[in-house]
Amino acid sequence: MRRSCLATVLSVMVLAALSPGGAAAAPVAVSPAAPYLFLGWGEPPSPASVMSATGVQSFTMAFVLSGGGCSPAWDSTRPLTGGADEQAINEIRAAGGDIVPSFGGWSGNKLGPNCPDSESLAGAYQQVIDAYGLSAIDIDIENTDEFENETVQDRILGALKIVKANNPGLQTIVTFGTTTTGPNTWGNRLIERAAELSVGIDVFTIMPFDFGSSNIHDDTIAAAEGLNAKLVSTFGWSAEEAYGHMGVSGMNGLSDQQEMTSLDAWTGIRDWAGGVNLGRLAFWAVSRDRPCAGGGVVSNCSGIDQPEWEFTRITAGL
Numbered sequence: 001m002r003r004s005c006l007a008t009v010l011s012v013m014v015l016a017a018l019s020p021g022g023a024a025a026a027p028v029a030v031s032p033a034a035p036y037l038f039l040g041w042g043e044p045p046s047p048a049s050v051m052s053a054t055g056v057q058s059f060t061m062a063f064v065l066s067g068g069g070c071s072p073a074w075d076s077t078r079p080l081t082g083g084a085d086e087q088a089i090n091e092i093r094a095a096g097g098d099i100v101p102s103f104g105g106w107s108g109n110k111l112g113p114n115c116p117d118s119e120s121l122a123g124a125y126q127q128v129i130d131a132y133g134l135s136a137i138d139i140d141i142e143n144t145d146e147f148e149n150e151t152v153q154d155r156i157l158g159a160l161k162i163v164k165a166n167n168p169g170l171q172t173i174v175t176f177g178t179t180t181t182g183p184n185t186w187g188n189r190l191i192e193r194a195a196e197l198s199v200g201i202d203v204f205t206i207m208p209f210d211f212g213s214s215n216i217h218d219d220t221i222a223a224a225e226g227l228n229a230k231l232v233s234t235f236g237w238s239a240e241e242a243y244g245h246m247g248v249s250g251m252n253g254l255s256d257q258q259e260m261t262s263l264d265a266w267t268g269i270r271d272w273a274g275g276v277n278l279g280r281l282a283f284w285a286v287s288r289d290r291p292c293a294g295g296g297v298v299s300n301c302s303g304i305d306q307p308e309w310e311f312t313r314i315t316a317g318l
């Protein structure tokens with residue numbers, strides 16, 4: 001989920017994971033509150049320290065990209081296993097939490113355009129699922145190479161249908177941009193094709209930032225209500241059912257368009273999400289959840305004056 005500077009889930013039980021010392025950890029629940037943790041920039045903190053300070057239990061780990069062709073790697077440059085990302089995942093699991101990996105984002109060399117078909121893309125997803133014993137994955141589908149590309153949209157949806165069939169109980173999430181009133185033409189197409197292909201996506205998450213907002217709190221809720229109406233009309237769900245299949249992934253502090261998500265605004269969005277039993281709440285990103293009033297949009301702070309890790313603490317209260 002990266003714009004120029006940057007860049008979940010239904011509760012599920014996960015398989016026992018190995019701690020760094022090799023002892024089996026007990027199964028834990030992956031929380032719908034799962035902010036993005038990206039080790040590629042921003043002076044990434046110790047995830048266990050953030051968990052201890054805020055009560056957050058889950059993170060969305062970004063980003064799995066192409067390490068060359070249809071082979072997955074963290075941020076294209078870090079190995080799928082044996083590197084800093086696996087160390088962070090082990091640390092999170094040893095502290096009683098878990099992760100959801102995110103594939104894609106705004107920029108970078110992505111698997112969707114590099115894998116030639118749905119079968120090979122599903123195989124790339126499966127490598128990551130198997131490497132970490134996952135019970136949920138997030139596909140952050142953005143930009144003209146994936147989101148605004150009918151062929152790649154369909155390839156991703158086909159791959160998700162395959163991994164759902166091959167991994168009973170796997171939760172699948174798609175994350176994409178929005179307008180202030182709900183999904184745009186490409187978002188509507190993604191939802192409609194998911195229904196036509198019977199993909200069985202569990203959570204449709206919108207990113208309400210860099211979308212021309214003058215009031216992040218109000219526009220986020222309006223965009224989410226637009227998504228709700230689209231899911232109701234497409235899948236025949238009730239509004240209450242649709243909320244459980246929805247997510248919101250915001251941007252803490254200042255966005256690239258200088259939109260302001262204040263602590264009060266994010267608290268209000270969190271409270272609204274809790275009131276409707278939203279399926280996912282996230283933000284970009286934990287590395288930015290630090291103060292730098294007047295600092296603009298940078299990788300290691302939010303651009304506003306705030307207590308350290310406060311957006312994470314608010315999110316954990318969902």
